[in-house]
């Protein structure tokens with residue numbers, strides 16, 4: 001080993017660097033309550049800051065980490081109200097350090113034994129906690145996007161009209177799935193990756209609350225068949241990305257069962273809402289789904305990516321990838337081999353993400369997830385009430401969980417639709433540039449809305465009220481200068 005490599009692997013250096021990093025992170029977490037959520041820096045400026053670290057190979061690790069902490073979005077700041085990613089529980093994040101050192105992989109048991117057993121136990125525990133059937137089986141994977149693709153590959157294997165698409169390709173069939181037009185774009189991607197093209201996805205219209213109009217399903221299935229398409233699956237959203245709207249899963253289950261279609265639930269954002277006693281009804285019917293995916297990094301306090309893919313019939317998880325890899329997987333018999341995960345997952349090398357959940361479950365108990373959800377849902381409910389009490393603000397839809405879409409729209413000023421859209425885009429830009437808050441925006445049926453996802457249980461009602469005041473103040477200032485206001 002060269003002296004340089006000796007230094008790289010020296011436990012003493014690691015001890016010093018590790019303690020310093022943990023101290024740095026603890027200081028950071030202590031500072032977060034008063035930090036602005038978004039330390040915005042132009043990409044070119046940040047690029048040159050980091051480039052300078054490479055031109056100087058004497059960079060100290062703590063300087064690199066300090067730069068990262070300074071310039072990253074602060075999810076643990078209560079002013080963070082942006083995208084759906086949650087601030088990880090420090091204990092869960094700490095496990096990533098352990099995972100990084102062990103670097104186990106759950107594809108084969110021998111390479112990731114501890115991760116494999118924790119993964120099985122996490123999936124069993126959550127199947128039970130989410131009210132899924134006792135025959136449920138599954139595994140964890142890298143994110144909701146990959147999880148949805150994996151579940152749809154299982155749907156294809158289970159519902160393929162004839163032969164085996166894995167071996168023969170799509171052949172003469174023109175398969176399709178039905179999904180809420182508001183669904184996350186990864187469903188569309190999954191369909192196209194499977195080679196089904198644009199016709200492979202039938203967007204079911206949504207109602208005024210952005211929920212799937214399930215009463216249209218029968219007609220759309222009949223129409224698709226008339227066109228020579230083969231519907232294979234219906235996908236329910238629990239909930240949608242923009243507004244967090246929950247489809248009526250029970251109704252979808254009924255239609256899917258009647259037409260013998262696969263029923264998949266994209267619960268990346270809201271599948272875990274079963275754990276909030278006041279919101280359990282939102283996912284009524286989820287237990288009837290053939291497959292369900294849930295992102296732990298959105299609503300269960302883990303770092304990303306950490307996703308569970310649940311199959312009502314655990315054996316379905318084995319259908320997805322038939323392919324053999326003799327050098328890794330010595331089974332060929334078709335027997336269910338839970339400990340060698342690579343047979344069921346898209347990934348080969350896959351880190352031991354189960355630790356992120358297992359640590360929280362074993363140290364704090366299952367109620368920690370309920371507490372988290374009830375907290376962030378409660379903050380969102382407060383935001384909705386405050387918006388409704390402010391005449392200049394308008395709510396897109398009553399929030400069902402922790403996503404709130406609203407906009408500044410004073411009715412008396414006679415602004416056109418384009419002007420209101422432009423005004424809200426401008427307000428959003430000003431909020432993230434001029435205040436501590438980080439919020440995002442979305443477009444629904446041509447209208448621009450400000451969008452908050454409350455993922456931080458440290459966000460208080462006071463923070464929400466302040467953010468709304470900042471929005472209103474900026475809206476008022478813009479309207480006052482209306483004659484000079486740009487129209488987008």
Ligand SMILES: Cc1ncc(COP(=O)(O)O)c(C=O)c1O
Pocket residue numbers: 084142143144145146184186237239240241266267268269295305307
């Ligand atoms: C409903 C829904 N499904 C899937 C995804 C994709 O999940 P991931 O970002 O974990 O790949 C998202 C992400 O926002 C989502 O909201």
